[in-house]
Each structure stands twice: as C-alpha cells, then as structure tokens.
Amino acid sequence: MLALYDVPAPAKLNLFLHVVGKRPDGYHLLQSLFVLIDWADTLHFERRSDGALHRHDQGDALPADDLCLRAARALQSASGVSFGADIHIEKRLPAGAGMGGGSSDAASTLLALNRLWGLNWPRSRLLPLALKLGADVPFFVGGRNAFVEGIGEILHAVRVPPTRLAVVKPQVSIGTKEIFSSPLLQRSRSVAIVAGSPAVNGRNTNHGGVEIPGNTLGSPGNSAITMANEILDTEGEATLEKLIEHAVSGWGRNDLQPPAEAASSEVSDALHWLQTRYGNSRMTGSGSAVFAILSASQQDADDSNASLGSNSKATSEAKANGSLNNSLPFDLPPKWAGRMCRSLEVHPLLGWADD
Numbered sequence: 001m002l003a004l005y006d007v008p009a010p011a012k013l014n015l016f017l018h019v020v021g022k023r024p025d026g027y028h029l030l031q032s033l034f035v036l037i038d039w040a041d042t043l044h045f046e047r048r049s050d051g052a053l054h055r056h057d058q059g060d061a062l063p064a065d066d067l068c069l070r071a072a073r074a075l076q077s078a079s080g081v082s083f084g085a086d087i088h089i090e091k092r093l094p095a096g097a098g099m100g101g102g103s104s105d106a107a108s109t110l111l112a113l114n115r116l117w118g119l120n121w122p123r124s125r126l127l128p129l130a131l132k133l134g135a136d137v138p139f140f141v142g143g144r145n146a147f148v149e150g151i152g153e154i155l156h157a158v159r160v161p162p163t164r165l166a167v168v169k170p171q172v173s174i175g176t177k178e179i180f181s182s183p184l185l186q187r188s189r190s191v192a193i194v195a196g197s198p199a200v201n202g203r204n205t206n207h208g209g210v211e212i213p214g215n216t217l218g219s220p221g222n223s224a225i226t227m228a229n230e231i232l233d234t235e236g237e238a239t240l241e242k243l244i245e246h247a248v249s250g251w252g253r254n255d256l257q258p259p260a261e262a263a264s265s266e267v268s269d270a271l272h273w274l275q276t277r278y279g280n281s282r283m284t285g286s287g288s289a290v291f292a293i294l295s296a297s298q299q300d301a302d303d304s305n306a307s308l309g310s311n312s313k314a315t316s317e318a319k320a321n322g323s324l325n326n327s328l329p330f331d332l333p334p335k336w337a338g339r340m341c342r343s344l345e346v347h348p349l350l351g352w353a354d355d
Helices: 067-079 103-118 121-134 137-142 174-182 240-249 257-264 265-278 296-304 314-319
Strands: 005-023 028-048 053-057 084-090 144-150 155-158 166-170 290-293 337-342
Touching: 005 103, 028 103, 028 166, 028 337, 053 067, 053 296, 067 084, 067 103, 067 121, 084 103, 103 137, 121 137, 121 265, 137 144, 144 257, 166 265, 174 337, 257 265, 265 290
Parallel strands: 053 084
Antiparallel strands: 005 028, 028 084, 028 144, 144 155, 166 290, 166 337
16 A cells, blocks of 8 residues: 545534542543544555655644654554655634644544554554653544543544534634643532443543543533433433533533633634523633534524525635535625534544554
C-alpha cells in the first residue's frame, strides 16, 4: 500500500461535561458523554521509503509541530518501522472550538499509518500512544460514542440514536489552560458510577450499552438522578426524546461553560443565538463552540428546508458543493462558523484496527 486518500477525522461534542476531581499532577478528572458527529477534517497519506515525516497544509497553516506529526513520530518510534509519510491535511473543523479537531487528526493519523505501514496493530496497542498525545485522542481511536472518565482514558461505549445537532462556533477561541485555571470553575457535587463496571476500581473498560447513573440537577440540595432511568432505555440506548427533554430542562451541564462565558461574551451570545431558535443550547468541551439538539419536528423542518434564510449567495455556494443539507437554516453573525450536523453511530475508521 503506497497511499491512503480522503481519510476522515470527525469532530466530537460533549453532551455534558462534569469536573469531578483533580489528580496530584494537576490534571482534572472528568466525566462526559462524547458523541461523534459528521463535521470532519480530511487527511491524505503517502508512504515514504526514507523515513521522513512531512505535513502539508491544504488551507490555513497549522502549528509547526502539531499533533499529527507527533502521532506519526510516536508510532514510528514505538514500532521501529523504516517508512515515513507525507501527510496532507484539509482543515475544515474550526480551531479552538472544543470539538477535538486536533485530537481527531492525531487519532486518524495513528489509524491510517498503522494501516499504510503494514503494522496492523490492534486498538489496544494504539491506545497507550493515543493517551500520551492528549486526553481526547483515545476516544477517537476507540471509535465509539462513549461515556468518558478519568482524564479521557477510561471509555465506556454507549449507543446514541441518530441525532441532528446545530453547531455554532463564534469567532473567539479560548485557551483550555485559561478555562481550567479560572476561579469560576466548580467541581460537580455528584459523581456518576457506571453500574457493574470494573472501572470503579480504577480499571479501564469498554462496554456496550452500559448503565450510566447521573448527576445533581439545578441548585445545591437536589438529589442525584440516574441517567440509566432518565436517558437510557432497557437496552442501554439513549432515546432522542429523552436527550432533548433533558437538554431543554437542564439535565447535566458543562462545568467549563461559566468560565468560558466569563472569558468572552461571544460564547454567551452564541448560546443565546441557539437557545432562541432551538430551545436548548450548551457549550462543548472547553469551548468556544456551542450546540443545540433538534427535536423531531425541527429535524423534519430541517429536512424540508431549501434555503439558508435570506442568504442567497450562501445557498448557491452550498448547492454547488453539495453541502446544502448541512447548512444552518438561519444566517449566522459575521465571522461565525456553523453547520447542521448528524451524530455518527461509530467512527468511520473503526474497522481499521482490531479490538
């Protein structure tokens, strides 16, 4: 195999994100529900015989030593392979969004080079490399929507129904370090326990359709609810109706959202923009992108929508590149990015590594 073209690197959204502790080394312990979406970067890989690794940006220039190159070097070093690669990146995901774009690029690089170089390592052998690259990288290598614990290394696979989400990224980008060091960052009062999971004893797991008890709602003093009862059905699958119901009523939260809103009014503006149009909104990751879950009736309206509000130029461009169905039905404020997204059942590269 000499090359792999059109390799996807999908984004993720955090349907909720709770900070539940802090390790002695300073890393925060999190609990979150990660969902893959169809907004993605595209990468192309060409094998080199001289061992050199080069990245070629087909768009805005990325940092000189980005996660893709670090992922390639890590796999090259760990495997002792003599091959190198030319890595071409078509960057479509907005930077500084909290959607895991760089981490997803790194994960797709690991999976692609594992295949291109003929290593055929199982996923279990790639995951330790992924964790050293960043907390979100193991999720993308894992390839399934997941309830995530620890700093991102403990994954419990969950089934999420086909879900439509409106995603908006305001112009501002907020540094993760700034958010986690903010005095406004508060720890969630209740810790979710995955029933029957050995992860409660500190071991890694990857279950399908696990029971996920939940968190404290609203003001202090409210009792913890059980996510398994409120979100998941008897088969361990989250229903769209329940996801929407609790998104609207305030189930869960993103503990990083208050510091982000304090850091930039644009985050609050984007949340309000979605709230007024879809009845719910939440920030993903450490921001600044926000999202809303569409109800069944809103999804029907989106399917039948044939324009982008009054923006006829955007409509023409969307028709030309075939992305009309991914366009938001409302005009975005200047310099904002946005897209109508669909959840993915699994990562497109799931089959590229054995479990």
